[in-house]
Amino acid sequence: MNDLISDRNPLVIAAEINTIKYQTRKVLLASAIEIGRRLKEAKELLPHGEWGKWLVESCSYSKKTAEKLLRIFDAYGTQEPPNLNFTQAYILLGVPEEERAQFMAEIDVEGLSTRELQKAVKERSQALQERDQALQEKTELRQALSEQESQITQLTTERNHLKTKAEQLSKSQGEQETKAVNLEKKLESLKKSTSYEGLQKINKNLIAAQHKTNANQIAFLYESLDKTFKQLVWELSSFADKDKDTYEVYKSKVLDFLTKGLKETI
Known part of the structure; x- marks a missing residue:
């Protein structure tokens, strides 16, 4: 018996402690997972609005604690519980599930x-x-x-x-x-060119002929007007002794006509 006791040393004791820690850690996380499993089951069975009341009265849990346990179950409930304590497992929920294993392999989780x-x-x-x-x-x-x-x-x-x-x-x-x-x-x-000069000459002749035609027209009209005017004067003069009033009326009209015509056209 004394030999067995004497075989114990700090290294052996440390190994025993670490073994107990490891087993305790696994038990705590496994327990948290199982509690989360049952909380989820109860939540699905409870009527709407009764969840918080049931947690306090039946389990002495707050909603915050229950939500943590539910998240632990959702993350680790379908696999072998990792060698983590509850706090480590909860912190690792900040890493997406598909990347969590690689992240844990890259760092010494247990040593942190x-x-x-x-x-x-x-x-x-x-x-x-x-x-x-x-x-x-x-x-x-x-x-x-x-x-x-x-x-x-x-x-x-x-x-x-x-x-x-x-x-x-x-x-x-x-x-x-x-x-x-x-x-x-x-x-x-x-x-x-000669043709252009000829056209210019023809054009001048045409203009001169037009002017001459206009002058002849004016002369013809003047002669007609002179003849008509003389005949009008003679008729009025011969009518003066016969009807003095009519004579004066037409004399005035003739004078007005001549005056107006001269003002408008000349």
């Missing part, structure tokens, strides 16, 4: 304190957020570059179109100027 594990999970989340933000910024930058390239292409096309149009207008203007010069030369040549 609660604070160190919380820090590791937080740093991982921040790193993922920064990565996602960087990817988002990269995507936005690519989109902006794509839009810029599209605008450059569009502006280049418009510039080439305007350049082509300007060249066409310049060519058309040159052709019009050449055409105008040629027409000017033809006109000068026509003016110098």
Whole structure:
């Protein structure tokens, strides 16, 4: 008996303690998982609005504690409980399920304190957020570059179109100027030709003939007017002795007619 006692040493004792800790840890987490399983079952059976009251009266749990246990069950209830205590298992809920095993393999979870594990999970989340933000910024930058390239292409096309149009207008203007010069030369040549001089002479003769015709017309009208006026005066004079009043009336009308006609036409 004394030999057995003498075989015990600090290393053996430490091993026993760690074994008990490991077993206790597994029991605590397994117990939490099983409690969460039963809480979920009860929640599904209870009428709406009775959940909180039932927790306090039947289990002495707050809703916050119950929600933690439910989350533990949802995360670990379908697998072999990991070698974690309840707090570690709950902290690791901050890591997506599909990435949790890899994360646990990359760090020494068992060797970390609660604070160190919380820090590791937080740093991982921040790193993922920064990565996602960087990817988002990269995507936005690519989109902006794509839009810029599209605008450059569009502006280049418009510039080439305007350049082509300007060249066409310049060519058309040159052709019009050449055409105008040629027409000017033809006109000068026509003016110098005999036929042009003949046309000018004919035109002058036509104008002179027109003037002469107008003069003859005026002379004819004047002679007719003179003859008519003389006949009117003679008729009025012969009528003066016969009807003095009528004579005066028509004499006045004739004078008014002549005065008005002279004012309007001459």
